Amino acid sequence: MKTFNSSIAALLLFLSFSFFTAPLRAQNISAGRCEQVFISQHSQPSFVQRIRNYSREVRDTKGVRLFLKDFQPHDVTKWQGFLTKNRIDANESKFGRYFLAITQYVPRKLGEAFSRESGYLFTPLMGLYNVTVKKPTVYLTSKLTNRKKEPAFFIKIPAIIAMSLSVYIPADMVYQNRLDAHVQSEIASNAAAYDHAIQSDYRYNKIKTSLKNGEITKEAAEHEAYLMSLAYSSYFEYRNSQTSEPNLKSEMGLINHVLFVHLRSVMTDGVTKLNPKTGYLVPDKAVGELSESQKLELFANNHQRYLKYQLIQEMVGKTEVWQEIVQSEKLRTVVDSITQDPFTKELLQLREQGLISDGQLQSYLQEDAHWQNKFQDWNVLGIQRLKNINGEYVNQPLTLSDVREEVLIEINANKP
Secondary structure, three states: OHHHHHHHHHHHHHHHHHHHOOOOOOOOOOHHHHHHHHHHHHOOOOHHHHHHHHHHHHHHOOOHHHOEEEOOOOOOEEHHHOEEEOOOOOOOOHHHHHHHHHHOHHHHHHHHHHHOOOOEEEOHHHHHHHHHHHHHHHHHHHHHHOOOEEEOHHHHHHHHHHHHHHHHHHHHHHHHHHHHHHHHHHHHHOHHHHHHHHHHOHHHHHHHHHHHOOOOOHHHHHHHHHHHHHHHHHHHHHHHHOOOOOOHHHHHOOOOOOOOHHHHHHHHHOEOOOOHHHOEEOOHHHOEOOOHHHHHHHHHHHHHHHHHHHHHHHHHHOOHHHHHHOOOOOOHHHHHHHHOOHHHHHHHHHHHOOOOOHHHHHHHHHHHHHHHHHHHHHHHHOOEEEEEEOOEEEEEEOOHHHHHHHHHHHHHHOOO
């Protein structure tokens, strides 16, 4: 729905510009006028000559021509230009006529309704321009110089832009207000689900930490949870739409997505030398740009992690989807990597003993999937994460067993 609303907003903006555009002048050529038209077309000054004439006018008028030009009759209009006669260029290509028929459909229908006759376009921006800029300019110049002048390029273009914005900005404000109202309604109706996700789903762990530390309010946390759920929803929709094997070009299209933006730096800059005090041991052979296979492996690792996050949620919730998943041959390997892992079995046992809740079980398992993925990433890059003891990094590689041991220590420390 959000994408649909954005498309509608973009369409309205496009139509607002098409409303302003005056129709092309008529060139209705009859057989008896063919020779006359041919002569007139070929007797017109060349582009270079027109530039010379324009430059001469600017020089002779001491720059006034940049802002004002002699008044010229324009297309037939009604209501001060809010309705403009629709003229068709006989020399227009078939594609051009088809394109105009589409873009001018709404202005044409409105023009016919307002004028009560066919052949008029509704051009509100043209009317605004005529009333607020063109007509006052013509009136003042005729009174002061006895010669009618109308706005030229350096007045006309800024006026067009200003009036286009005057139409777009209010329309955008209405759209944003309606969008905000929809978001607030969505959050309010699903507040309990977002609160549960914040407390039980590791994907929302940063929000949980910020809320616990008092850095954000409960309402702000629910709003952040709503945005995070949209991010995962859009990601899974994208993945479901893919019918071919991913390649580097298609994978790089994800690099600006919120779930993959953490890969952007290493994908573009490669591995850089780091001081061990930063917590990483980076051998010289690992420094440099990544190969195509390394990049693809990093993307694959992250795809696997996000899949595991969802599988764990379905497993802990014992959902109908999980029952279908365990029957899938395609997912057999990744399902077994979760259910047959000794750490998973140990956490399930702690849940059965009442030492952890379903929500804690889900969060711990998802966190473990996160760390498994990080170790895979570091292995692909050829670097090591160092242990942190008492707030300082030591020259010992961190292992998955170390992380799991910390989780078990935390659970034992919180025993009732």
